[in-house]
Amino acid sequence: MDRGDSSTRFANVVTPHLDDAYGLARWVTGNRADAEDVVQEACLRAFRGIGGFTGGNDRAWVLTIVRNTAYDWLRKNRSPAVVHVDDLEAVERMQLADDAPAGDNPEAALIARADEVRLEAAIASLPVMFRETLVLRDVHGLDYREIATITDVPIGTVMSRLARARRRVIDMLGADR
Amino acid sequence: MTENDRLLLNAYIDGELDPAHLLEFERRLAEDSALADERIRIETLRSAVRQRLPRATASRELRRRVAALTRRPQLLSTNWRTGWASMAASTAIAFAAGSIATLVGLGPGSREPVPELLVASHMRALMASQSVDVASSDRHTVKPWFNGKLPESPRVVDLASQGFPLVGGRIDVIGLTPVPTLVYRARLHVISVTELPLSRRASAPPHPIDGYNVVEWIDGPLAYWAVSDLAAPELENFARAFRAGDAEP
Numbered sequence: 001m002d003r004g005d006s007s008t009r010f011a012n013v014v015t016p017h018l019d020d021a022y023g024l025a026r027w028v029t030g031n032r033a034d035a036e037d038v039v040q041e042a043c044l045r046a047f048r049g050i051g052g053f054t055g056g057n058d059r060a061w062v063l064t065i066v067r068n069t070a071y072d073w074l075r076k077n078r079s080p081a082v083v084h085v086d087d088l089e090a091v092e093r094m095q096l097a098d099d100a101p102a103g104d105n106p107e108a109a110l111i112a113r114a115d116e117v118r119l120e121a122a123i124a125s126l127p128v129m130f131r132e133t134l135v136l137r138d139v140h141g142l143d144y145r146e147i148a149t150i151t152d153v154p155i156g157t158v159m160s161r162l163a164r165a166r167r168r169v170i171d172m173l174g175a176d177r
Numbered sequence: 178m179t180e181n182d183r184l185l186l187n188a189y190i191d192g193e194l195d196p197a198h199l200l201e202f203e204r205r206l207a208e209d210s211a212l213a214d215e216r217i218r219i220e221t222l223r224s225a226v227r228q229r230l231p232r233a234t235a236s237r238e239l240r241r242r243v244a245a246l247t248r249r250p251q252l253l254s255t256n257w258r259t260g261w262a263s264m265a266a267s268t269a270i271a272f273a274a275g276s277i278a279t280l281v282g283l284g285p286g287s288r289e290p291v292p293e294l295l296v297a298s299h300m301r302a303l304m305a306s307q308s309v310d311v312a313s314s315d316r317h318t319v320k321p322w323f324n325g326k327l328p329e330s331p332r333v334v335d336l337a338s339q340g341f342p343l344v345g346g347r348i349d350v351i352g353l354t355p356v357p358t359l360v361y362r363a364r365l366h367v368i369s370v371t372e373l374p375l376s377r378r379a380s381a382p383p384h385p386i387d388g389y390n391v392v393e394w395i396d397g398p399l400a401y402w403a404v405s406d407l408a409a410p411e412l413e414n415f416a417r418a419f420r421a422g423d424a425e426p
Contacts, residue, residue, distance in 0.1 A: 011247075014243075018239070019234045021235070022234070022239060023232060023233035026233050036242070039239060039243070040239070043243045043246060047246065108217045108218045108221045111221045111225055114229075115229070119225055123226075137191065138222075138223055139226060140232075144191065159187060160184060162191075163183045
């Protein structure tokens, strides 16, 4: 495939998903400049690999590359604990808070009042694998199967991460300040 | 509430339960108030995220960088960049974006043609307390100053013996592209020489803009533009001297 073909395919397959690509990179890296570097690098990888893309779910393909690029970036630029699996297991074992008493549901009221800053801070504080799962689902609106493809885990793991991620955020937002 | 209940509840809210589980789960939801409360919390969270966290959008600059790399992918290294190398590399992208922008009329950053932008930079520099970011008549000081700020240092020639002493250098931004500009003096006149990636020649020959003369010449892959209030023949002399000048130490 020559440069011209690649450029055309890139424009059709990758460019429409740049906002999603940037959004995911932003959530994983935690800041704008690094997210832009990640997207740029991911786009370069996508450009080089586009000849091998057989079609199908464009967005999932692009986000998979972005996600892998972002993880390479994390490994390079963050302490290993951030992406290390032990850390993940520690969170997996994390004791979930007791359910709030039935009735007026004060936690829901607090969540409903949480502003953008608190909401973002709560999600940002999640370990990265939980964070990306929640973001892919609730910010980007991807379904479980797509998230499983992008994050390269079984659907059961997606379900478990999503449930825990949401539970953690509810705990944080529902706690009285 | 068991772990499995939580997974089912989340899948139910996300519309991911198959019909067989769906009916059964709805029945449980009607009976189990703890489950029903948790459902409200999760749905509240979901709608809060959807309503309050705006979908991120790729900046115009990022789109330009990406557009540029599909045309000039060889400019990029696959390795992560750090420190000044990183800066230089991202400037390289800006360079690529810039040269393409010149082709298409400078892109969304500005609709102004290059000569006008160069004259504007020159005027701005004259109004500033210093027309240069690095002040030195020594080209061995000026040239390295660009290292780490731009992918490549510009060609710096010593023209003092021909009546054009070096004043220093600065970085101008032409249509969102940082470019190196050298500043020389001719008596009391200031000359800005900007090195640009060559995209194409100006559609019209350079003409005076707002009382400033503009001279353009091509050297290999680069275009040079000199801007000054120096008389046109003298500026041409300067351009000839610069082209002929020896850039080696």
